[in-house]
Amino acid sequence: MFRRSWRHLAMAAAALLAVSSVAACSGDSADSQDLSENRAGAMADYAVGTQFKATEPVSFSVLYNNHPNYPLKNDWLFWSELTSRTNVTLEPVAVPLSDYNQKRSLLIGAGDAPLLIPKTYPPDVHAYVSSGAILPVSDYLDLMPNLKDKIEKWNLQPELDTLRQADGKFYLLPGLHEKPWHEYSLVVRTDILDELNLAVPKTWDDVYTMLKAMKAAYPDTIPFSDRYSQPNPAGNLLNLLALSYGLQGAGWNFQHVSWNANAQRFEYTGATEQYRQMLQYLNRLVAEKLLDPESFTQTDDLARQKLANSRSFVISGNAQALVNDYRPDLAATNPKAKVTKIPLPVGPAGEINPASRLENGMMISSKARDSKNFVAMMQFVDWLWYSDAGQEFARWGVEGQTFVKDGSGKHTLAPDVDMIGLNAGAPKHLQKDFGFANGVFSYGGKPELVQAFFSAEEQEFQQVMNARPPKSPPPPYPLSDEEREQVSLWETPLKDHVYQATLQFVLGQRDFAQWDAYVGELKGKNMDSYLSTVNEAYQRYRDQNN
Structure with a gap:
């Protein structure tokens, strides 16, 4: 659910294919600012x-998204080892997962927000920019060599530009992936x-x-x-197809606009x-009774029952649904049945991996800029969230205690530590007992790190998808x-009318001869004004940043 929320914005915001350097694109660099009073605790040779x-x-406050699957513990190895390695003590301000966005808003609005505000998605940033409550972090990338290095090596500048506000700056430090991570497909x-005697399509x-x-x-x-028809009809299926047809998204990831590269608008x-x-x-699928028309309205449970009872043979899903839902369902009704998530079928857009390479990220309170430890804080954030060593630590923990490495450098959990059933029955848990692989601190990185706890089957799926070129961001x-x-x-x-008409066209309740009339109905709901606003904003940004 969270990744889907991120993709929603990442595709909607889109990106500029920049050729200039990160520092040149990001407004004032840290080098051009007087930080002489803000270097207490900072390393001179970082x-x-x-x-x-x-x-x-030094110590820094951090807003902590307290996940019910691994509730915060003060005696986690994560905290003590982090302090030992970095001389930094984090002071978590714990907020329940269910109230995180609301409590974050209240804290920021009252001027009481911690210095570090992770687990933030780009749509959430807009509300805070004009108030000056959060830092334009693009001004300080020179303090973050690991972040800059990954942006350059992984050619992430186009994606990073998706985060820019009207002033040309961005206010979120996102999680960075070397390769896109696409979750959903057909099962x-x-x-x-x-x-x-059929091949996998x-x-x-x-x-x-x-x-x-x-x-x-x-x-x-x-x-x-x-399944996935509530609250949006056929939410996942429509999105998968839209991506395959070269659009920015549909269904549960509906994007109002898509980029036409030929028309440049x-x-x-x-x-x-x-x-x-x-x-x-x-x-066509519905008319030929190949696709169940109830796919657009039925509950997930009913769709699962049809698969389990062999009333259907195909459904959509991700690795979690495959392992936790479909296989147990079938094991109870048809033990000989085999079900697999196949690579996303290729459509008119060609072989692409449509997933974003950005993930949720970190806002920094504007109060941090005045701290004597500001530079040290930015170096610390850069190390923990963006360095190879920091990312390994946040995900795996401490070598010899929570994991071991073989001669080739491959990571394996310690025998007495479990994570998602990899060492089922082990007495300790990587997240619950040690605080590692924690969503507040662990996201992004190289594929071998991101996919560390994936099953061999899911890793194979990702290898196929990673072999496809990433979708070019608009x-x-x-x-x-x-x-x-x-x-x-x-x-x-506009969205409500698109959803309504989509159902009518797909289910045969409206003839495609009425397509032009449907487009006219969208015009009557301010579609042209919407497009004019978006295209004028695009032109304005392009003119100001070329």
Whole structure:
């Protein structure tokens, strides 16, 4: 759920394909500011690969998202080892996961926010920029050599530009992935494929062929019956198809605009030719009884029951749904059944990995800038969240206690430590008992680190997806406060009408001959004004930053 929320903004904000350096794009660099009074505890020779250790004991407050699966403990090894390595003591201000966003807003609004504010998603940042409550972190990237190094080595500047506000600066330090991480795809009964001598489908056309063969062999079934239809009809299926058709997102990740690289302008997603073709594809599946029309309305439980009872053979999902839902369901009803998550089928957009390489990140209170320890704090953040050593520590813990390495450098959990069942029955747990692999401190990195606790099957899936080139991000269009307020009034009526018409077209309740009339209805709901605002913002940003 959280990753989906991040992708929603990352794709909507879009990015500028910049050729200039990070420092040149980020406004005032730290070197151009007088930080002579803010260097207490900072290292003079801090650089990539350097173990950060403050030259005197320092402490920083941090807003702590207290996860119910591993509630905060003051005696975690994470805290003591972190202090031992860095001379930094973190002072967590614990907030329950369920109230995190609300409590964060209250603390920031009252001027009582901790200095470090992690687990923040880009949409959350907008509310705080104009008040001056959070720091324009792009001004201080020169203090963060590991972050800059990864941006350069991984060519992340286009993605980073998605975070920029109307002033050209960004106010969030995001989690960085070397490779995109795509979660969701189709889950298929591979024993049925074997029975019918069918290959795993590689394209959406292949999916159609597969479903036709399944229907011919089992005429009383509807081969594909999907879940994730509440609150958004066919939320996951529509999004998977939209990405495959080259759009920014649909369904539960609906994006109002998509970038037309040929025309060099944004178009309204729900009115594009790609969206129409996508709906025609789904309509064909429904009309030929290959896709269950209840996929757009049914509960997840009902979709799972149909798969478990062999009333369907295909559903969508991620690794967690595969292992926790589908396989146990089938084991209880049909132990010989085999089900697998297949690589995302390829559509008209070609072989791409559509996932973002950014993740939730960190805001920093503007109060931090006046601290005598400001430079040391930025160095510490850079080490823990962005250095290879800091990322290894946050995820794996302490070598010899929570994990071991073999001669090739491969990490393995210590025999008495468990994590997601890798050492089932072990007496200790990496998160609950030690505080490592904690979502507040551990995210982003190289694929081998990010996927460290993935099953071998999921790692294979990711290898296939990582072999595909990442989706090119479109350019940014940062809106002013006034523009953002105006488009927010247009968005809900537009989205609601797209959802309604999508169902009508797919289910055959509306003929595609009425497509132009539907587009006219969107125009009547301010679609053109919405596009004008977005494209003017894009042009303004491009002109100011070229």
